[in-house]
Amino acid sequence: MMSRLAAAASRPAEISFEVDGRILSAPQGEPLATALAAAGLLQLRHSPRNGAPRGAFCFMGVCQECAIHVDGVLRQACMTPVADGMVVELRGVP
Amino acid sequence: MSGECDLIVIGAGPAGANAALVARQHGLRVVLIDEQPDAGGQVWRAPWPGLARDANAPEARDGDALRARLGASAVDCRFGRRVWSVTSGYRVDALGPDGNEAVCAPLLIAATGAHERVVPFPGWTLPGVIGLAAATVLLKSHLVLPGERVVVAGCGPLLAAVAAGIVKAGGEVVAIVDLAGPAEWLKAFPAMASRPRLLARGMGWALKLASKRVPVHFRYGIAAAEGEGQLERVRLVPVDEHGAPCAEPTLTLTSDALCIGHGLVPGAEITRLFRARHLYQPLRGGWVPELDGFGRTSVPGLLAIGDGAGLKGAAPAEIGGRIAGLAAAHDAGRLARDAFEQAAAPLLKQRENLAAFADASAGMMALRPAQVAAISPETIICRCEDVPRAEIDAAFAAGARDVNQLKHFTRCGMGPCQGRMCGDVAAQLLAAQVGSREAVGYWTGRPPLRPVGFEALIGSFSYDDIPIPKPAPL
Amino acid sequence: MSHIHDLGVIGGGVHGATVALFAARGGMDVALFERGPLCREASGVNAGTLTMQMTRVALIPYALEAHAMWASAGDWLGHDVGVVVCDGLSLAFTPAEAELLTFRAGKRREAGAPIEIVSGARAKEIEPGLSGQALIAGHCKVDGFANAYLTGLAFRAALIEAGVSLHENCPVAGVEREDGAFAIRTSQGVKRVRRIVLAGGVWIEPMLAWLGISLPIKTLINQLSVSERIAPVMRTVVGIANGLLSLKQYPHGTVVIGGGWQAVGDRERGGVELLPERLIGNMRLACHAIPALRQARMARAWAGLEAETRDALPAVGPLPGIADAYVCGSVHSGYTSGPYIARLLAEHILDREPAMPLFPIDRLLAPEGAGTTA
CATH class of the missing domain: 3.50.50.60 (FAD/NAD(P)-binding domain)
Known part of the structure; x- marks a missing residue:
């Protein structure tokens, strides 16, 4: 499981957001892909052709593996800062 | 971000940011655009906004210094914007927090960095x-x-x-x-x-x-x-x-x-879009734009620098950025030929001194064709479209001889990553059968440079405002 | 003396490939020359639309036959081009568009296209994905689309099976008349053929010039874009009254947006540049019709060339004054009608009576104002 480094950093206060009906918390502004991984959620979607499990891969906006529905819109989780009240669905495109 | 300027730099890593700073020092009005919330590129990437870290790491020092210099400069930094279209003129369209924005300049520097090869x-x-x-x-x-x-x-x-x-x-x-x-x-x-x-x-x-x-x-x-x-x-x-x-x-x-x-693959999408001449250089990560010593491509007014123009690493990218900044100042008429050459000479020398290290480092990251050849038939090559190696081999058997034809035959590279994750390996697999990387070529450059959401792009509009062309013949 | 083929076809798009295929199946020894890979220009990058509602009235009878051919591609082509047959809707959002649509649909109906004008509400029943903003719609049950990028793969296999001598990546520099045959100068040497078909799409103008014929061909540079895969948002082919939208969702989920908005380019350089405002305009039009598209992302945009003669009707038939030489191209909505019209030419070359008239270019070569009609 991904874990946040305590010593080296100070983080904004935690906010809560919803993931498939579960309430999670993370420091406000943390990239969503990282916030999800830190909560143990690596599997973000399934690939459209084979239905294989997929998760964030490049963490820099290139690979599109972390494109999931955020507030109803497909967004790259690695490029999306987590915000209070955000509603996340762990599904990508069909 | 409408309006005109003298130079647009896309990518605020070590290369792009330094090019922007140098060009600005010589009086150019510079717009610097990056998708990330702050400058630094991937190598000197800043912590995400709001996260504070210990500033002692060497990477932190270099990146923080660069961000401080940009902050103190009059470079017009427009971060958090995804460039999706670049057309001649040069006109750059980017999606930002307020929707689509366009900016124009006679000179364009592409400093778009590299992405990972796995x-x-x-x-x-x-x-x-x-x-x-x-x-x-x-x-x-x-x-x-x-x-x-x-x-x-x-x-x-x-x-x-x-x-x-x-x-x-x-x-x-x-x-x-x-x-x-x-x-x-x-x-x-x-x-x-x-x-x-x-x-x-x-x-x-x-x-x-x-x-x-x-x-x-x-x-x-x-x-x-x-x-x-x-x-x-x-x-x-x-x-x-x-x-x-x-x-x-x-x-x-x-x-x-x-x-x-x-290793890494240069993200040379912009120079491809403009059909600049490219060369296949394994040591530089693959297909790279052909450049003069100052970063100019074969397309007038278009420069390419940094790892996106051929892998050399951060320090040569910084210097290459400064050189291109000088070249842009010269080409914009703000720097006389003599002064340009004088200013560029020590930088060219410095970069040459870094070449041995850059080559050794890049050499260890270059594609190993034998590793690609050993991939098993059922292994997925294209992650977006779940295309296994066997389907690429089958496409060759069905007559595919270049990568764009391969794309048509298999959908390899047609997904949302636009072939970035699979392109180098798919081309290598085909090249091994066809004969060379030159023969199979590279994906044709296409907009959007990254996927962009329709909602954000089209904004709010009324039907009457859509400039529908005149009817087709009956 | 080198081998002489019965027929040489220059140009490996859907027109050239179809002529070659049927001529070979009719017993001819056929060679096909294509400067790149098969069907990688207009035939491989067009929107794949198989609609009557964008087809020129004069071509409707041909397009209906061609639609039937596409729908049964598995039978005559023998390889999959992903054809989906579905309903088509042409929408009118304003009173002026409604008037245009009613007029145009009427003309197309007279020509044989089974188009009915339906209310906006009825259109939304036919296509639940519609925004509901359409006043009326033209509804045609003969519609659908192919997966254009599979065209080359399918034709390549079919041509090889039919015994066509296939020369891909083989540019032709010129053609000369020589001892009752034609000498084709190719990058792979001079090839000799008894009959020749010029089927080079927008390039038929320079090809005809090889034989001393001057036929101006306008090059259209059509912009297209495609979304990434999304959940089903539509099940029909959707257009608008004036023909400047084509929209459909493929079975794998991508939505292709076309309609002929013009990009920058020309015959020599192809589609050089896509204009962002026009991409956005085309996209707005698409989302105005199918609102759920707003949630999608654009994955790719490109441009495809389309050839147009002075009267926007095809150039298909024998070349005046040059025995055994033919042209085949410049068919408006050429992907839709191409296979049928090209097959007619193959019939003609095989000395069979084509079921419908060809479109000889004599009408276009006569001096301007000489009273010729299409």
């Missing part, structure tokens, strides 16, 4: 398998550890950097799995020693790893990543000096994070 193996699509460069983002910019029991694998100097970063932060590296052997490292050593500071950093990594007794498996690759729904195990396999497996898998490690990378 040579596929069974299970590389499993959640928990991430890129090696991705791991550096997590460590430097997100300040998280990639996992509890991390395997760091692939090739090149990033291996030690990532592993040492994890160890330093208190994490556990189960193993480093290096395609290269000690012999390759020794061969690269004299060239690496040409940059003592970096060599010292590398030695520091090695000592750190040794003190923690991190096992290093030289001449090993990853046979498979396995797990139910996410990574649980990594199988290692011995490889020969070309990177191809040469025995049965020998070792299985329990792991929840595999950070793997086999």
